Amino acid sequence: NGFFLSVEFLFRMVATNSALMASWFISLLFLVSLILPVFFGKQFYCHFVCPYGACQELAGKLVKHKRSLPHWLIVTLQWLRPVSILVLSGLLIAGISIDLSNAEPFAAFMVNSASWAVIILAGAFIIGSVWHTRLWCNYFCLTGYVLELVRKKKENTMIAQKAHVQF
DSSP: OOOOOHHHHHHHHHHHHHHHHHHHHHHHHHHHHHHHHHHHHOOOIIIIIIIHHHHHHHHHTTOOSOOOOOHHHHHHHHHHHHHHHHHHHEEEEEEOOEEEEEESSSGGGTTTTHHHHHHHHHHHHHHHHHTTHHHHHHHOOOHHHHHHHHHHHHHHHHHHHHHHHHH
């Protein structure tokens, strides 16, 4: 239906509730993606549902030995997602609405309506995933980052509760 669990979807859901009303299935998928990792530890959406992650995984199977990125680049890229989330949150709080559909590769699956920019972005990261494991997922995917933050927060809360019970 043209809806994907993405930062654009989450942004619209928080800003207007229109995404929640438009696609009950994606909203349900979002809730399941938040709940299942608490019990099973792995990101449900990223590992089992995301079609773009699956494409990168398949592309990665073409070459066995991956190249590693320089350490300075990895450190720099690891700051990209938290900073992006803070900027998007600030825009949301300020009431500024932006179109994030061209900033994520998911729309490339809707070939009839995807922009060339999205198709090029998606293709570039799939090609990059041949030599670097799930390049988009590991360094650029804001949706996975948000889901991972929720999982880690819940995981840390559970660890703290166990530690409290032991004392």
